[in-house]
Amino acid sequence: MKGYDFRGAALELGVLVGEDGGADASERIRISLSMLNRHGLVAGATGTGKTKTLQVMAEQLAAQGVPVFLADIKGDLSGLASPGVASERVTSRAAEVGQTWRPVACPVEFLSLGGLGDGVPIRATMTAFGPTLLAKVLELNETQESSLGLIFYFADKNGMPLLDLKDLIAVIRYLTATPEALSGIGGLSTATAGVILRALTNFEAQGAEAFFGEPEFDACDLLRLTGDGRGVISVLELPAVQDRPRLFSTFLMWLLTDLFHVLPEVGDVDKPKLVFFFDEAHLLFDGASKAFLQSIAQTARLIRSKGVGVFFVTQTPQDVPADVLAQLGARVQHALRAFTPQDAKALKATVSTFPTSSYDLERVLTGLGTGEAVVTVLSETGAPTPVAWTRMRAPETLMAPSRPDVVQGVIAASPLQRKYGTAVDRQSAYEILSAKLATQQPADAPEAPGGPAQKGESEPRQTVLENVLESKEFRSLARSAASTLGREITRSIFGTARRRRR
Numbered sequence: 001m002k003g004y005d006f007r008g009a010a011l012e013l014g015v016l017v018g019e020d021g022g023a024d025a026s027e028r029i030r031i032s033l034s035m036l037n038r039h040g041l042v043a044g045a046t047g048t049g050k051t052k053t054l055q056v057m058a059e060q061l062a063a064q065g066v067p068v069f070l071a072d073i074k075g076d077l078s079g080l081a082s083p084g085v086a087s088e089r090v091t092s093r094a095a096e097v098g099q100t101w102r103p104v105a106c107p108v109e110f111l112s113l114g115g116l117g118d119g120v121p122i123r124a125t126m127t128a129f130g131p132t133l134l135a136k137v138l139e140l141n142e143t144q145e146s147s148l149g150l151i152f153y154f155a156d157k158n159g160m161p162l163l164d165l166k167d168l169i170a171v172i173r174y175l176t177a178t179p180e181a182l183s184g185i186g187g188l189s190t191a192t193a194g195v196i197l198r199a200l201t202n203f204e205a206q207g208a209e210a211f212f213g214e215p216e217f218d219a220c221d222l223l224r225l226t227g228d229g230r231g232v233i234s235v236l237e238l239p240a241v242q243d244r245p246r247l248f249s250t251f252l253m254w255l256l257t258d259l260f261h262v263l264p265e266v267g268d269v270d271k272p273k274l275v276f277f278f279d280e281a282h283l284l285f286d287g288a289s290k291a292f293l294q295s296i297a298q299t300a301r302l303i304r305s306k307g308v309g310v311f312f313v314t315q316t317p318q319d320v321p322a323d324v325l326a327q328l329g330a331r332v333q334h335a336l337r338a339f340t341p342q343d344a345k346a347l348k349a350t351v352s353t354f355p356t357s358s359y360d361l362e363r364v365l366t367g368l369g370t371g372e373a374v375v376t377v378l379s380e381t382g383a384p385t386p387v388a389w390t391r392m393r394a395p396e397t398l399m400a401p402s403r404p405d406v407v408q409g410v411i412a413a414s415p416l417q418r419k420y421g422t423a424v425d426r427q428s429a430y431e432i433l434s435a436k437l438a439t440q441q442p443a444d445a446p447e448a449p450g451g452p453a454q455k456g457e458s459e460p461r462q463t464v465l466e467n468v469l470e471s472k473e474f475r476s477l478a479r480s481a482a483s484t485l486g487r488e489i490t491r492s493i494f495g496t497a498r499r500r501r502r
C-alpha cells in the first residue's frame with residue numbers, strides 16, 4: 001500500500017496507518033486540488049472527527065488561495081479564526097503524522113441567517129429562493145408545491161415583487177379573498193391556497209421573516225481572497241437556528257444553486273474557485289421529493305465545471321442518494337458504530353460503497369480511532385486511489401470555539417457588514433396590495449392573469465395567458481419547477497425576473 005502522490009498542489013489529510021495501528025509518516029494521504037471539483041463525502045458516527053477533518057481541510061485550502069464555505073452547526077468551527085493552542089495531545093499527533101505544527105489563524109468571515117446568531121446577516125428574496133425550496137421548508141406535497149409555483153408566477157406577471165415573507169402572504173390572502181383572481185390561475189384551489197397560507201403564517205410565527213428580503217446575499221461574496229492571496233473562509237454560524245434544520249439545509253441548497261447561476265463555466269481547473277462543505281447533509285435529503293433529489297444531483301453534476309467542489313458531511317453514506325453518492329470522488333470515512341442490528345446493516349452497506357481493498361473494512365471501520373479515517377480519493381487521472389487507513393493531521397487553528405470578542409471583532413471589521421448589515425424593505429407586493437386595499441375598490445385590485453373578470457359573462461374569458469396557464473406544457477413545467485432545470489426553463493419561457501449579477 002502506498003500514500004497518494006500528486007504532481008500538482010494537494011491537501012495533506014494525514015498519513016497511512018499499518019495493520020499494527022502504527023502510523024507511517026512517509027506515506028502521505030492527500031487530495032489533489034485539481035480533483036476537488038469532483039466533490040467528496042466526509043462521514044462518520046458522532047464524535048469521530050468529521051468537524052476536525054473539515055477544519056484541517058479548510059485551513060489548508062485557505063492557505064493555498066482557495067475560498068471555502070462551511071456551515072457551523074454546533075459553533076465549534078469558529079475556532080478557524082483563532083490560532084490553535086499547543087498541547088501534549090496535539091504535539092504527539094503532529095509528530096506521528098510528520099506535521100510541522102504551528103498555530104495559525106485563518107481569514108474568516110462569519111455569516112448568520114437573517115442575523116440570528118453571530119454573523120453578518122444573509123438573506124434571500126422570496127423570488128430568488130423560489131417555490132421549490134420554499135415548498136421543501138414548509139413540507140408541502142407536490143400538488144401544493146406546484147400551486148406555490150403558480151402563485152409566484154401570478155405575482156410576477158402582475159408586477160408584485162415577492163421580496164419577503166409578508167409579500168407572499170399578502171398575495172395569497174389577496175387571491176383567497178378575490179375568487180375571480182384565484183379562478184384565473186388554473187390549477188390553484190382555495191383549499192390548497194389556504195393550506196399554503198397556514199403553513200406560511202406558522203413559519204412567520206417562528207420568526208422566519210428575518211431570512212427573506214433585501215439586501216439579498218450575493219453568492220459571489222463567498223469567493224473572496226485576502227490581499228496576500230489567501231482564501232477567505234466563510235463560516236455560516238447556525239447554532240441559533242439548529243432547531244430548524246429544514247430551514248438551514250434548504251438555505252445551503254439555495255446558496256449552492258445561486259452559485260451555480262452566477263458563476264461562469266471554467267471547466268477543469270488546477271485548483272477550485274470554492275470548496276463548499278454541506279454539513280448535516282442528511283437533512284437535505286430526508287423526505288425530499290424525487291424531483292428535489294434530482295435537482296440536487298444535477299446541481300452537483302453541473303457545478304463541477306464552474307470550479308466548485310462540494311463536500312457533503314453526514315453520518316453514513318446511506319444518507320446520500322445513490323446518484324449523488326456516485327458523483328463524490330473523495331471519501332473520508334471516520335469510524336462507524338456497530339451496536340445494533342441496524343448499525344451492522346448500515347456498516348455492511350457502507351463497506352459495499354468502497355472500492356475493493358486488501359482491508360477487512362468492516363473490522364477497520366469499527367476499530368478506527370478518533371481522528372482516523374478510511375480514505376479514497378481520485379488520482380490525477382480520475383481513477384479512485386486504493387483505500388487507505390489514515391491518521392488525520394491536527395488542526396492548526398483553535399480546536400474550540402473562538403472567544404466571543406474575537407468573533408465580534410471579525411464581524412465588526414467585515415466589509416460585508418456594511419453591505420448586508422441593515423435590512424431594507426422596499427416597495428413590493430405587500431405594500432402594493434395594502435395601498436390598493438386602503439384606497440380602492442376590489443374591482444381595481446390587480447388583474448388576475450387572464451384579465452379582469454367580465455361581469456355577466458357565464459364563461460370566463462379565455463386569453464392567451466390563460467391558454468398558456470391551462471396548457472399541458474405549462475402544467476408539466478410547473479410540476480418540473482421542482483427541478484432546477486425546470487425552473488430555468490420556466491424562467492426563460494415566461495421571463496420570470498431573476499437578478500443577474502454577472
Ligand SMILES: Nc1ncnc2c1ncn2[C@@H]1O[C@H](COP(=O)(O)OP(=O)(O)OP(=O)(O)O)[C@@H](O)[C@H]1O
Nearest residue numbers: 045046047048049050051052370371392393394395
Ligand atoms: N484530526 C484530529 N486531530 C486531533 N484531535 C482530533 C482530530 N479529530 C478529532 N479529534 C478529537 O476528537 C474530538 C471529536 O472530533 P469532532 O468534533 O471533529 O467529531 P465529529 O465527528 O464532528 O462529532 P459530531 O458528530 O459530534 O459533530 C475533538 O474534539 C478532538 O479532541
Ligand SMILES: [Mg+2]
Nearest residue numbers: 050051052074
Ligand atoms: Mg462535528
